[in-house]
Amino acid sequence: MFFCYTTSTTILFLLLLFLLVSAGWCEKSPHRLVKSTPVHLDKSYGKLYKHNQCHYMLKHLQDGEQISVQMPPDIAGHWVSESCEVRPGPEFLTRSYHFFSNHTFQALQFYYRDNHCTKPSYTLLIEGSLHPRQASWLVRGGTETDYQLSRVLLVSYSLPVTKDLQVKLEMSCGLTEHLQPDLSYELWVEGSDRDCTHGLDFSMQELQLLRMERRFRPSETERHAEELFVGDVHTERTQRRNHRPTGYQPPLQNIKTYDNSCIACQIVSVADLYHPPVLPSRTDHPPRLYGNWVSKRCEVRPGVLFLTRHFVFHKDSNIWEGHYYHYSDPVCRHPTFSISAKGQYSPGVPSTTVMGGTEYTFTVTQMKVTPMDVATTSLLNVFSGDECGKHGSWKLGVQQDVTPTSGCAALGIRLPHTEYELFYMGQDSAGHRLLFNGQRPTNGSSPDQPHKRATSYQPPLIHCSSGQKSVGKEGDHYFRLGNGCNTQPQYLVYPLILVQLVFCVI
Numbered sequence: 001m002f003f004c005y006t007t008s009t010t011i012l013f014l015l016l017l018f019l020l021v022s023a024g025w026c027e028k029s030p031h032r033l034v035k036s037t038p039v040h041l042d043k044s045y046g047k048l049y050k051h052n053q054c055h056y057m058l059k060h061l062q063d064g065e066q067i068s069v070q071m072p073p074d075i076a077g078h079w080v081s082e083s084c085e086v087r088p089g090p091e092f093l094t095r096s097y098h099f100f101s102n103h104t105f106q107a108l109q110f111y112y113r114d115n116h117c118t119k120p121s122y123t124l125l126i127e128g129s130l131h132p133r134q135a136s137w138l139v140r141g142g143t144e145t146d147y148q149l150s151r152v153l154l155v156s157y158s159l160p161v162t163k164d165l166q167v168k169l170e171m172s173c174g175l176t177e178h179l180q181p182d183l184s185y186e187l188w189v190e191g192s193d194r195d196c197t198h199g200l201d202f203s204m205q206e207l208q209l210l211r212m213e214r215r216f217r218p219s220e221t222e223r224h225a226e227e228l229f230v231g232d233v234h235t236e237r238t239q240r241r242n243h244r245p246t247g248y249q250p251p252l253q254n255i256k257t258y259d260n261s262c263i264a265c266q267i268v269s270v271a272d273l274y275h276p277p278v279l280p281s282r283t284d285h286p287p288r289l290y291g292n293w294v295s296k297r298c299e300v301r302p303g304v305l306f307l308t309r310h311f312v313f314h315k316d317s318n319i320w321e322g323h324y325y326h327y328s329d330p331v332c333r334h335p336t337f338s339i340s341a342k343g344q345y346s347p348g349v350p351s352t353t354v355m356g357g358t359e360y361t362f363t364v365t366q367m368k369v370t371p372m373d374v375a376t377t378s379l380l381n382v383f384s385g386d387e388c389g390k391h392g393s394w395k396l397g398v399q400q401d402v403t404p405t406s407g408c409a410a411l412g413i414r415l416p417h418t419e420y421e422l423f424y425m426g427q428d429s430a431g432h433r434l435l436f437n438g439q440r441p442t443n444g445s446s447p448d449q450p451h452k453r454a455t456s457y458q459p460p461l462i463h464c465s466s467g468q469k470s471v472g473k474e475g476d477h478y479f480r481l482g483n484g485c486n487t488q489p490q491y492l493v494y495p496l497i498l499v500q501l502v503f504c505v506i
């Protein structure tokens with residue numbers, strides 16, 4: 001979570017190197033199944049994984065389940081949210097998307113007044129068509145698609161919400177109808193000049209990027225879970241309509257394969273425009289951070305960054321550690337570098353902006369970096385000067401403390417570093433504790449000022465226990481940088497395309 005690249009040239013160089021060395025970049029061939037052949041983390045990281053449930057869980061991400069990715073994906077079917085989702089703003093919603101084999105779709109987005117999705121406010125029904133095009137150049141493992149909308153309908157469910165929408169729509173599109181609860185209104189239809197979707201900052205740009213994963217669970221050889229990822233939503237509402245996705249939203253579950261424990265899946269799958277899903281209500285508890293938390297899956301960050309994370313919050317003190325393991329591929333098999341950061345955090349304060357959220361301030365005062373592949377090792381040696389560890393001394397797999405050089409200029413990290421964070425503590429359907437922290441600004445900046453604090457979340461970390469007091473020693477090893485923020489996407493696109501072309505032609 002904690003770092004953002006700040007220099008675009010650095011990033012570009014990094015990316016170029018990553019891309020050039022990452023085999024399989026041209027996995028473009030149609031209908032190809034990209035299967036993961038796990039590389040054992042314990043092999044890459046030495047003895048780090050011994051006797052530690054957290055490390056076991058991270059490793060399990062690689063070889064416990066087999067993930068296959070279809071490119072381009074066959075997404076025909078019915079897909080639903082597995083929980084109440086939070087979009088920047090914040091907006092609380094659940095989604096129910098139907099994709100038909102004739103390339104048309106019907107997407108329902110149910111919006112709510114509360115963070116547990118128990119009080120529906122309004123729903124959008126979006127219809128259109130969708131054509132997968134090619135492997136994404138921006139996000140490895142994703143498929144780019146073209147979409148056209150044909151119609152957007154709105155239904156609201158209570159008088160206060162309806163009045164509120166009436167005001168917004170009158171201002172944005174000169175709506176003349178008098179809205180009423182439980183009746184549907186056409187916000188936009190193909191061929192019409194009037195577009196009332198503006199008033200809601202509505203956008204379906206998310207359909208430009210898709211990824212479908214099939215997870216084969218060793219315990220259930222007959223059943224595989226199918227998950228559909230669609231593109232992310234810009235963290236600035238005003239940018240949404242122009243945003244080209246570079247990451248994903250939480251996955252949607254196929255209604256044929258979701259786990260029976262997913263109550264939300266069941267409720268959302270039977271809902272319709274006039275009967276919005278009402279999820280079970282829950283009580284929010286302030287986060288209890290103490291302990292160890294690890295990624296549930298290989299995470300994708302805007303740009304071409306893939307990582308897993310491991311956080312440690314010490315007991316009875318306000319010290320935290322973050323271990324970021326970075327990879328060059330979308331199933332986190334090829335490590336590129338790892339970062340271990342350490343610092344302090346402030347006591348949590350309930351957020352007044354995001355219902356259910358808690359605000360923290362984090363500082364990073366110590367940092368160690370381990371290059372895990374040849375490209376990153378060379379990069380660090382080329383760049384270092386006296387700005388990133390000892391000049392020219394980086395060796396593959398060998399960790400260096402970069403605290404004495406105030407961080408690592410090559411990686412865009414300066415110490416001490418402060419970030420304004422948003423946390424939320426939830427539960428998965430099996431009752432495991434989940435920890436969510438704030439989404440990074442899509443424009444690649446760091447939330448280093450209070451007004452940049454997130455209003456939505458990154459993928460959750462799951463609680464685990466560590467045999468040791470501190471994972472610092474073992475965790476120190478791997479991985480990568482931060483969490484994933486990146487620089488201005490427009491600077492990234494052209495070099496990426498260039499690299500892609502060069503690499504693929506050869």
Ligand SMILES: *[C@@H]1O[C@H](CO)[C@@H](O)[C@H](O)[C@H]1NC(C)=O
Nearest residue numbers: 099100101102103104105129
């Ligand atoms: C596509 O298929 C859906 C579901 O079978 C159907 O409702 C719709 O009318 C079809 N659209 C076109 C343009 O054929």
Ligand SMILES: *[C@@H]1O[C@H](CO)[C@@H](O)[C@H](O)[C@H]1NC(C)=O
Nearest residue numbers: 235236441442443445451452
């Ligand atoms: C990036 O976004 C943040 C908030 O999300 C904003 O405060 C900042 O000005 C933006 N920076 C640029 C360079 O656009």
